[in-house]
Amino acid sequence: MKSVLIIPDGCADEPQPELGGLTPLQAASVPNMDEIARHGMTGLTDNVPESLPSGSDVGTMSLFGYDPLVFHTGRAPLEAAAQGIALGPDDWAIRCNLVTVENGRMKSFTSGQISNSDGAALITEMQKACCGDEYWKFHAGVSYRNLLLYRPRDRKAPFSDDTHTVAPHDITDQAVAEHLPMGSGACDLRALMEKSQKIFAESPVNAARIARGDLPATQIWLWGQGKAPSLTPFKERYGVQGAVITAVDLLRGIGRLLGWSVVEVPGATGYLDTDYAAKGRHAIQTLQAGADFVVVHVEATDEASHEGHVREKVKALEEIDQKIVGPVHEYLRQQGDYRILVSPDHPTFLRTKTHSHGFVPFTMCGRGFGHNGARTYDEVAAAGTGDVLIHGHDLMGRFFA
Structure with a gap:
């Protein structure tokens, strides 16, 4: 069975006056994410414990199924791993x-x-x-x-x-x-x-x-x-061989520490001008090459919030939906049994231009997931299902259960 996690980094947000009181997820046209919600399980998850700073280092570690209160030692060591820099025990x-x-x-x-x-x-x-x-x-x-x-x-x-x-x-x-x-x-x-x-x-x-x-x-x-963290290999923990597609060193580093292959995509910039379609194509090619589980991380939504660009955040969500979620989901359906999960790592508010603590919406469908009531993928629809995970690191176990 093939499985995919797509991370629109920092896409969870607050209602925006410029969008008529809607969140960017509500305002964006994301029919492919909505389709996952209509056929699967949608809810809320909290990936960043209050005692830790909100960021992708903590949020993605939790999203990948590792309790950051146990495994997180800092952001920089993860990025050192991405550059192939080995840290000694006292470095x-x-x-x-x-x-x-x-x-x-x-x-x-x-x-x-x-x-x-x-x-x-x-x-x-x-x-x-x-x-x-x-x-x-x-x-x-x-x-x-x-x-x-x-x-x-x-x-x-x-x-x-x-x-x-x-x-x-x-x-x-x-x-x-x-x-x-x-x-x-x-x-x-x-x-x-x-x-x-x-x-x-x-x-x-x-x-x-x-x-x-x-x-x-x-x-x-x-x-x-x-200092250097010690992470149990993902395959040992969940029984699948993983790969990660990202333009951000942090995610490359976590991937390498988990034993995943890191897929480099020409045109992936980690910014609003990233090549969304290339990320979608490489995700499919990586599955075809034998990976059991592929993570596709997109930084653009987070960057839009940091710069306070409401319309750019909506546009980035639509690009992710059309050029990554849609093609990848269509490919998976053609393979028989599959699972697909869409979730940000943390909220990034346009109002404050910064990462925040709090719940984010997830949606997943495929083998073993029944529908729990959501018709769209957004913060309000996710809250309406009543499906809430207080510990975000439990979501990956549910995804592979």
Whole structure:
């Protein structure tokens, strides 16, 4: 039996005045998601425990069937796994965003979706200027998403579990001084962030960006620190061989740690311009190649919320429905027994431009799932079924039961 999970990241939201009091899911034309709801089970699930920060690291771990209160150690170690970086038992990984801060406020947590080449050049400048010893190492990632490693070797790391950092995408338009690192190691992280301001102000990379009319990266932002997690392989836990399709290093990292194959899709950007149709095609091809279970993750809906673009979020949902959910569901039905699940990892509110805690709607159909009353796939219809999972990590067990 073939199974697919499709994740429209952060698509759950609140009613929007611009949409006549509807949520983006209610306003979007998503006939293929609605069809799953009409033939299967729909409900609500809470993927992010209140004691943990809301984000895809926690939300997707829960969605994949792993209790984040047990397995989550931080976001950066998952992204290190995506880059093939092995962490020793005492090593720390720290997420390093390239951000734009203006007048003391977080203007852009992506530096205007900085290009891979500009991002890598700035990270190289940071490595040369700030990390002259064997303990610190910057690693360029994709666009604004990069890493900083601390390998203590013969000395104790300055970090501990009481080190507190804040994700830059959670403080868009807010004063950054109120959200700087705190606790053990905070002085080290703050010092690097402060040094980056001078380095980037003098960088020819930023001079060229300003000349082109692009946002400059004014500094690094360090957050999401943690040590290597230990995850039970997915096949051992659920008995199926998995694969993941995503443009986001975080999901690649979780996939690799779970023993999944990572499918690279040309044109998948992790942004609103991603090639939705290519993701749908590669999902089908991956199933045809022998995978039992394929996860298709789409970041575009989350990015639309972070930027406060209501219509873009609706459009992204419609693209996901038409070019991924529809073709994949049609292929699965032609194979006989199958299961398909659609669910975001967490809510991302357009009003706040940030991730939130709270319930998200799921819908799934296929072998073993009867209809529980929903006619559409959205937050209101899901709540109306009365099917509520307080612990999101229980959903995957139900999906494969």
